[in-house]
Amino acid sequence: MKLSDLPRARDTRLETIERELTEFSHIVSHDLAAPCRHLSHFSQLLLRDMGPQLTESQRKYGGQIQAAGVRCQSMLEQLLLFSRAQSCQLNCESHDATHLLKTALLQLSREVRESGASVSIEATGSVFGDSGLLTMLFKELMANANRFRQQSQPCHVRVLANAADHCWVGRVVDEGVGLEPAYHEKAFRMFWQLNPDDGGGGVGAGLAIARRIARRHDGEVRFVPTTVGACVEVELPIARSTE
Numbered sequence: 001m002k003l004s005d006l007p008r009a010r011d012t013r014l015e016t017i018e019r020e021l022t023e024f025s026h027i028v029s030h031d032l033a034a035p036c037r038h039l040s041h042f043s044q045l046l047l048r049d050m051g052p053q054l055t056e057s058q059r060k061y062g063g064q065i066q067a068a069g070v071r072c073q074s075m076l077e078q079l080l081l082f083s084r085a086q087s088c089q090l091n092c093e094s095h096d097a098t099h100l101l102k103t104a105l106l107q108l109s110r111e112v113r114e115s116g117a118s119v120s121i122e123a124t125g126s127v128f129g130d131s132g133l134l135t136m137l138f139k140e141l142m143a144n145a146n147r148f149r150q151q152s153q154p155c156h157v158r159v160l161a162n163a164a165d166h167c168w169v170g171r172v173v174d175e176g177v178g179l180e181p182a183y184h185e186k187a188f189r190m191f192w193q194l195n196p197d198d199g200g201g202g203v204g205a206g207l208a209i210a211r212r213i214a215r216r217h218d219g220e221v222r223f224v225p226t227t228v229g230a231c232v233e234v235e236l237p238i239a240r241s242t243e
C-alpha cells in the first residue's frame with residue numbers, strides 16, 4: 001500500500017463508522033417506539049379498568065409508568081429526527097433566510113399562540129442549504145426560546161441577522177430564563193436538561209438537532225453571552241455564485 005493511499009483509507013473507515021452509528025440510532029429510535037407506545041397505552045387502560053380498586057399510591061405508580069412511557073416515546077421521536085437530520089440526502093440551493101424563518105414560525109404557530117409569545121423576524125440575506133433541514137433548524141431554535149420563557153411575563157423573541165464575510169450569521173434572542181455560560185456547551189448534548197422536571201414540555205433534543213443540521217452544512221450553532229435571557233447564534237453558508 002502506498003503512503004498516499006492511507007488518508008483515503010482512513011477517511012473511508014470514518015465514513016463507515018459514521019454511517020453505522022447513524023443506522024444504529026435510526027434502528028433504536030424506530031424499533032423501540034412501538035414498545036414505548038404499548039407501555040403508555042396499556043398502563044392507561046389498566047388505570048381505567050382498575051379505577052376504584054386502586055389505592056392512592058397504586059394510582060400514583062400507574063401514572064408514573066404512563067408518564068415515563070410518554071416521555072420515552074417523545075425521546076425516541078426526537079432521536080429519529082436527529083438520525084434523519086444526519087443521514088438524509090442534502091438538496092442544497094440558495095434560499096431567502098427570512099422566508100425559511102417565516103415558514104418555521106408558521107409551523108410553530110400553535111405553540112406561539114398558546115404561550116402568548118411575540119416573535120419578530122428581522123433577518124435578511126440568503127443562505128445556501130437544504131430548505132427542509134434549515135427550516136427545522138430555525139424551528140428548533142425559536143421553539144427553544146419560547147419553551148424557556150419567563151412564566152411571569154410575556155415572551156418576546158427576536159431573530160436578527162448580521163453581515164459577515166463568507167457566511168450568514170443569525171441570532172435568536174429572547175428574554176427568558178437564560179442559561180449560565182458554564183452550561184452552554186452541555187445544552188447541545190442530546191437529551192441534556194438542567195432541570196429535567198421543568199423542561200417546558202421538551203426532552204432536551206432541540207439544540208442538539210439544530211447544531212447537527214448546521215454542521216452538516218459546514219455551519220455552527222452556539223450560545224452568545226448576554227445579560228438578559230439567552231442569545232443563540234447560527235452560522236450558515238451564504239448563497240453560492242451562479243457564475
